[in-house]
Structures are given as C-alpha cells and as structure tokens.
Amino acid sequence: MNEDDVVAKPLRHPWRWISGVLVVGVLALFIYSLWSSPSVDHGIIVQYLFNPQILNGAVLTVVITVVSMLIATILAVILAVMKLSPNPLLKLVASAFIGFFRGTPLLLQIVFWGYLGIIYPTLTLGIPFTNIVFIHGQTSALVPSLAAGIIALALNEAAYSAEIVRAGILSVDGGQMEAASSLGMRGGYTLRRIILPQAMRVIIPPMGNEFISMLKNTALLEVVAVLELYTQATMISAQNLAQVELLVVAGFWYLVMTTVLSIPQRQLEKKYGRGFNVATARNRMFGFGKKKVSA
Amino acid sequence: MSQLMVDARSVRKSFGSNEVLKGISLSVEQGQVLVLLGPSGSGKSTFLRCINHLETINGGRIYVDGDLMGYRQAGDVLHEMKPAAIAAQRRHIGMVFQRFNLFPHLTAIENVIEAPIGVNKENAKDAKKRGMALLERVGLGDKFDHYPSQLSGGQQQRVAIARALAMEPKLMLFDEPTSALDPELVGEVLGVMRDLAKDGMTMIVVTHEMGFAREVADTVVFMDQGLVVEAGSPAEVLDNPQHERTKAFINSVL
Numbered sequence: 198m199n200e201d202d203v204v205a206k207p208l209r210h211p212w213r214w215i216s217g218v219l220v221v222g223v224l225a226l227f228i229y230s231l232w233s234s235p236s237v238d239h240g241i242i243v244q245y246l247f248n249p250q251i252l253n254g255a256v257l258t259v260v261i262t263v264v265s266m267l268i269a270t271i272l273a274v275i276l277a278v279m280k281l282s283p284n285p286l287l288k289l290v291a292s293a294f295i296g297f298f299r300g301t302p303l304l305l306q307i308v309f310w311g312y313l314g315i316i317y318p319t320l321t322l323g324i325p326f327t328n329i330v331f332i333h334g335q336t337s338a339l340v341p342s343l344a345a346g347i348i349a350l351a352l353n354e355a356a357y358s359a360e361i362v363r364a365g366i367l368s369v370d371g372g373q374m375e376a377a378s379s380l381g382m383r384g385g386y387t388l389r390r391i392i393l394p395q396a397m398r399v400i401i402p403p404m405g406n407e408f409i410s411m412l413k414n415t416a417l418l419e420v421v422a423v424l425e426l427y428t429q430a431t432m433i434s435a436q437n438l439a440q441v442e443l444l445v446v447a448g449f450w451y452l453v454m455t456t457v458l459s460i461p462q463r464q465l466e467k468k469y470g471r472g473f474n475v476a477t478a479r480n481r482m483f484g485f486g487k488k489k490v491s492a
Numbered sequence: 493m494s495q496l497m498v499d500a501r502s503v504r505k506s507f508g509s510n511e512v513l514k515g516i517s518l519s520v521e522q523g524q525v526l527v528l529l530g531p532s533g534s535g536k537s538t539f540l541r542c543i544n545h546l547e548t549i550n551g552g553r554i555y556v557d558g559d560l561m562g563y564r565q566a567g568d569v570l571h572e573m574k575p576a577a578i579a580a581q582r583r584h585i586g587m588v589f590q591r592f593n594l595f596p597h598l599t600a601i602e603n604v605i606e607a608p609i610g611v612n613k614e615n616a617k618d619a620k621k622r623g624m625a626l627l628e629r630v631g632l633g634d635k636f637d638h639y640p641s642q643l644s645g646g647q648q649q650r651v652a653i654a655r656a657l658a659m660e661p662k663l664m665l666f667d668e669p670t671s672a673l674d675p676e677l678v679g680e681v682l683g684v685m686r687d688l689a690k691d692g693m694t695m696i697v698v699t700h701e702m703g704f705a706r707e708v709a710d711t712v713v714f715m716d717q718g719l720v721v722e723a724g725s726p727a728e729v730l731d732n733p734q735h736e737r738t739k740a741f742i743n744s745v746l
Contacts, residue, residue, distance in 0.1 A: 370593075372589060372591055372593035373593060373595065375546060375589070375593060376587075376589065376593035376594075376595070376652075378546060378579070378582060379544060379546065379582055379585070379586070379587035379656075380582070380583070380606075380607035380611065380655070380656070380659060381579045381580065381582045381583030381607060381611045381659065382579065382607060382610065382611055383575060383576060383579045384575060386610060386611070390606065390610060391595055391606075394597050395595075395596065395597050469597070471597060471639070472596045472597045472598065472599070472639035472640065472641060473596060473597070473641065
C-alpha cells in the first residue's frame with residue numbers, strides 16, 4: 198500500500214434509501230387492499246392455483262408461444278431478406294405481406310383463420326388442371342382450431358419480426374459484405390455465417406419483447422376455443438362465477454411464464470455478443486461495473 | 493516477358509454522371525509489385541475494386557491471369573456472369589481493406605479459416621494447421637484466439653492479410669492498408685507486405701507510403717482525375733517525375 202493510494206469514503210446516496218422505503222410501502226398497501234377486499238375469496242385462488250385444468254392450459258400456452266415464435270422467426274428472416282433484395286417482385290411481395298398483417302387487428306386475423314372452414318368448407322392440395330391430389334378433406338379436420346390459432350399468431354408476428362430482422366441486417370457494417378465477397382463467399386453463405394450472427398446482437402433484445410407479447414397474445418385464442426390458460430380460466434369461472442379469483446390465478450401463471458422465459462434471452466445475448474465489447478461500452482456509459490472484455 | 497497477371501485495358505467507370513475512371517490501361521506481370529499513387533478522388537481505390545469486380549465497370553476490359561473479370565465473352569457479345577461464377581473468380585484474388593473488415597464475431601484463427609473451410613471445402617484440421625502457420629508468418633501465432641476487438645489496428649490488419657493469404661491467391665490487392673493505423677503501427681504491416689513481395693506475390697498496392705513504394709515497387713503508377721498521368725520504375729516516377737501534377741503531388745506528400 199502506497200502513501201498516495203486513494204482511500205476515500207464512498208459518496209452517500211440517501212435518496213435511494215428514502216425512495217426505496219416509499220416504493221415498498223406503496224406496494225405493501227396495494228397488496229393489502231387487494232387481499233382484504235371482501236369480494237375476493239382467497240380460498241378459491243389457492244384452490245385453483247394448481248388445478249390440473251389450469252396447469253394444462255399453461256402448458257398449452259407455452260407450446261403455442263414457442264411453436265408460433267419459431268415459425269414467425271423463420272418467416273421473418275425470409276421476409277427481411279426479400280425486402281432487402283434487389284429483386285423488385287420479392288420486395289413488393291414482402292412489403293405487401295408486412296403491410297397486410299400489420300395493418301389489420303390480430304383479433305380479426307385469429308377469427309378469420311378460425312372461420313376458415315366457413316369460407317372454404319373443403320381444402321384440396323394438388324396440381325391445378327390435373328387429377329393429381331395430395332391432400333383433400335374437411336377444412337375443420339385439416340385445420341383444427343389449434344392450428345388456426347398458431348397460423349394466425351405466427352403470420353402476424355412474422356410481419357413485425359421481419360422489420361426487426363431487417364434492422365439487424367442493416368446494422369452490420371457494409372465492409373463485412375465486401376470482405377466476404379472478396380474471399381469468394383456467396384450471398385447465402387455470407388448471410389448465414391457473417392451477417393446474421395452479427396445482426397443477432399441487434400435482433401435479440403426486441404425479439405425478447407416480441408416473445409413476451411406473443412405469450413400474452415395467446416389469450417386471444419379464447420375466441421376460437423383453443424384450450425390455453427385464459428380459456429381454461431374463463432371456462433372455470435363461467436361455472437363457479439369466481440371471475441376475479443380466476444383472473445388472479447391466470448395472471449399469476451402468465452407472470453411466472455414471462456419471467457422464466459426471459460432467462461434464455463440473457464444466454465443468447467451473451468452467445469452473440471462474443472467478440473463485441475458490449476459490457477465495456479455499456480459500463481462506460483452508465484459508469485458502473487468492472488471493465489471487462491467479453492469473449 | 494513473363495505472363496501478365498493483371499491486364500487492364502482502357503477501363504472506364506462512372507457513378508451516375510460522375511466519371512471516376514476515364515480509361516485506365518495498365519498491366520502487372522506475375523511476381524511484380526505495382527504501387528498506385530495519387531491524390532484522394534483520383535480513382536485509384538475504385539480501380540482496385542474494379543479488378544476483383546466489387547465494382548462493375550462501364551467500359552474496357554480487365555483480365556486477371558488471362559480470365560476476363562465479371563463477364564463472359566461470346567464472339568462480340570458480353571454476358572454478365574452469374575454471382576457464383578464471379579465468386580469463383582474472386583477466390584484467387586486476395587484483398588486487404590483500409591478498415592481491415594475482419595469478422596468481429598470470429599477469433600483471429602476463425603477469421604483465417606472461415607473461407608478455406610466454407611468456400612473451398614477444405615477439411616477443418618488442415619485448414620487450421622495452415623491458418624496457424626499463416627498467423628505465425630504475420631507474427632501473430634500467439635494471438636490466434638483473440639477477437640479483433642482485442643487486437644491493435646496493426647495486428648488486425650496483419651490478421652486480414654493472413655485471412656486473404658489463406659485462400660492461396662495468385663494476386664493480392666491492398667487498398668490503403670496503413671491509412672487507418674496509428675503511425676507507430678504502420679511499420680509492422682509494411683514489413684509483412686515487404687516479405688510477401690520478396691516471396692514473389694503479385695501485388696497491387698494503393699498507398700501513400702513513399703518509402704515502401706521506393707523500396708518494394710517494380711512499377712509506380714501516378715493517377716489523377718481518373719487517368720494514368722505517369723508510370724515507370726520508382727526511380728523514374730518518384731525521383732524524376734516528368735509531369736507537373738506528379739511533381740506537385742510528390743512534393744506535397746514528402
């Protein structure tokens with residue numbers, strides 16, 4: 198230890214403590230007011246919290262979210278590349294798709310896919326003007342309400358995510374493309390190995406948002422009678438008339454799911470942040486944390 | 493006379509109504525080093541980028557090792573090449589950029605072996621062995637697992653040179669390779685380039701480093717406003733320039 202080492206008392210932050218106490222106090226009062234309300238029956242909340250019907254609904258909600266999000270992400274990359282392509286037809290088709298699915302309410306799209314059987318009673322997949330038929334059947338059998346719901350959520354989400362992916366691709370320095378070209382790499386390879394891995398840094402945070410929106414939007418599938426969490430909760434409350442209690446139960450599980458499903462985002466950000474000094478840049482901006490190089 | 497590696501014949505290039513190259517003809521023999529000098533905006537970087545068809549050209553022809561770049565000639569008709577064919581032509585031409593353009597999400601060795609494995613389908617073990625040897629050759633064997641952000645500018649540029657060499661090019665293009673470097677880092681990059689020239693690599697170098705031009709170049713070409721003003725040995729062009737514009741430029745740089 199040297200004589201001129203800086204040994205200083207750290208700066209005090211009294212307002213952090215005062216505001217912290219205030220926040221906790223307000224929160225406690227709010228929870229108490231809810232809990233003490235005579236119109237909320239705590240017994241029913243506890244009784245239905247781990248009800249198998251509710252739990253099944255929660256599992257289906259996760260499945261719908263993950264499947265829809267996977268389909269949406271793949272479509273989004275395709276749409277983003279189409280929109281950035283020099284081919285005017287591809288550009289137009291992608292813009293029209295995005296415009297249509299962003300321009301109409303999600304609820305309307307869900308009902309449309311749910312009612313597909315009324316518009317087209319039977320579906321046939323084959324080669325036009327020939328007798329070759331691959332699939333033929335009742336629409337309601339080929340596209341059950343679950344599939345209709347997933348299609349609706351995925352197509353809508355693809356339109357939003359496409360713009361996120363496009364922004365990510367545009368964020369990558371143009372010199373990367375040139376360097377890849379000069380090494381003899383072709384377009385698709387460059388996109389897959391050079392551009393997208395770098396774009397992911399920009400894509401992941403807003404996609405985390407989209408993932409959580411998607412999880413909550415699954416509740417809209419109630420209108421086409423998909424037995425996800427919200428549908429299950431409303432079905433139970435239609436019988437026992439404990440609407441508020443079952444909303445609390447459903448809300449609890451939505452909160453648990455969004456919290457748990459946010460965890461992988463941090464892992465993904467770490468994975469695609471490799472080579473970029475994200476930690477250093479962020480820490481400098483806010484002036485805290487150790488400087489370190491992420492690797 | 494040995495074989496021509498690069499043969500450019502009255503190359504013209506316009507960006508909109510702005511004609512940047514107004515008919516550039518020059519050639520480089522195999523194993524020779526050509527240094528392109530000229531004020532900024534003279535078109536030297538654009539010309540370099542035309543050689544590997546990063547820029548399309550509006551007139552003239554460019555042949556690299558006998559192959560017409562970017563087009564296929566059938567009789568009197570020129571056909572644009574497909575992207576795959578252009579990519580195949582570029583594999584034999586290495587390029588080093590002013591801003592390095594290393595892939596930031598890959599380590600030094602991953603940068604070097606990406607194209608040999610992904611494009612040439614070389615097996616990973618051989619590619620890695622060759623890649624390590626190349627990193628040793630540019631003096632960075634111990635930095636193989638560093639990301640570009642962990643390397644200095646000079647080190648990044650040397651990795652970029654190793655990355656280009658990994659494709660075993662027959663021609664190397666250098667686009668102001670030391671212009672973005674701190675002065676004390678310029679020497680290490682020029683040293684690598686000097687060794688490369690000594691080993692017989694055919695090179696075209698756009699640079700403002702007069703010392704390098706004098707020492708390494710077989711031919712120095714001075715360009716201004718999209719035209720070749722004067723070309724010759726370093727002694728001729730640098731020490732005894734014939735044109736006023738060349739004289740003015742060399743005086744301003746020295």
